[in-house]
Amino acid sequence: MMDTTTFSALAEPTRLRMVEILKDGPLSVGDIAERLELRQPQASKHLRVLLEAGLVEVEAAANRRNYRLRTEPLEAMDAWLEAYRKLWSERFDNLDDYLRKLQSKDNS
Amino acid sequence: MMDTTTFSALAEPTRLRMVEILKDGPLSVGDIAERLELRQPQASKHLRVLLEAGLVEVEAAANRRNYRLRTEPLEAMDAWLEAYRKLWSERFDNLDDYLRKLQSKDNS
DNA sequence: TAGGAATATTCCCGTCAAGGAATATTATAA
DNA sequence: TTATAATATTCCTTGACGGGAATATTCCTA
Structure with missing residues (x-):
């Protein structure tokens, strides 16, 4: 919280x-x-x-x-953000997966 | 900004x-x-x-x-925080240095 | 101790945000 | 098309916030 x-x-x-x-x-x-x-x-x-x-x-x-x-309040913000970082890293992973699939299709 | x-x-x-x-x-x-x-x-x-x-x-x-x-605004917050993270990591480094010095004194 | 520099506080006013209640809007289903 | 569920908007009131101006406070220095 x-x-x-x-x-x-x-x-x-x-x-x-x-x-x-x-x-x-x-x-x-x-x-x-x-x-x-x-x-x-x-x-x-x-x-x-x-x-x-x-x-x-x-x-x-x-x-x-x-x-x-x-810095304490900023550290708290940083900690709060932690729970959300996976949201955009996940998206990045999905994009990454997508690009990998595209590439493997190109190579086939 | x-x-x-x-x-x-x-x-x-x-x-x-x-x-x-x-x-x-x-x-x-x-x-x-x-x-x-x-x-x-x-x-x-x-x-x-x-x-x-x-x-x-x-x-x-x-x-x-x-x-x-x-997530975009949260990512922006995350990026904004970046400039401040070194502030508390520096402090941690200072504490780390301090503890190292203490230890070397103990050993002398 | 008096004067002055640096800072804090108070008062006043206009604006804005938030909740409550009522109503409008949109979309679905019969 | 009409009734209904889900959601959005409006109107009203109240309280908090920010700026301006004036003043109070604090601390140093001569």
Whole structure:
């Protein structure tokens, strides 16, 4: 059973971009706001949602607050997806079978 | 760049359950409503969202409409996750390194 | 301790999504 | 063609969400 909180958090385009930006390392609120061309309050608000979803963590550094990506929810998504991967690999196998049959017909 | 449509669709618990139920094969609206204890209109409405998100496809069969899971959006999620997998595998590697160092210290 | 930079929070407003109930639509069978 | 089963759509209401603007908070530094 997958927690929909992660999906909710990532369903907002700005927050998805935040996650993508944070992939390369922690950033302060100001940096994030600047890169995404957001006003600071909006950045803080979206970061709060990501924080409560467990997708980021904060570390206070002097005046700044550095947000770092947390991978646990993404790992959970990855694990959730596991049950579905066989669906498209099966299809691929079927196609593979089909192509093999075609080839053996060609050779006969 | 990941389309947030998939996340939006899956952010709703009922729709996520629909996807999970459809993993084992196509189902009619009535079957879905029954299994999830939904009223039929709500089932239809949620299925419409999934349909527009490309997460399901419909096939009319007599009086029924059978909804089948489509894997493309899930494959896209899987591909999107790829860029993040190294984040937790790296951590694992670091832990692995750490444990190796501990062990070599023990042996000295 | 006062000032200022960085960040968080609150309030307000408009929009949108979801459920309930009723109704419309489609297709089958008699 | 008509009755009925299965499904879709509409209307209504309510609550949550996101942006803007203003303000509060926190922490450093002079």
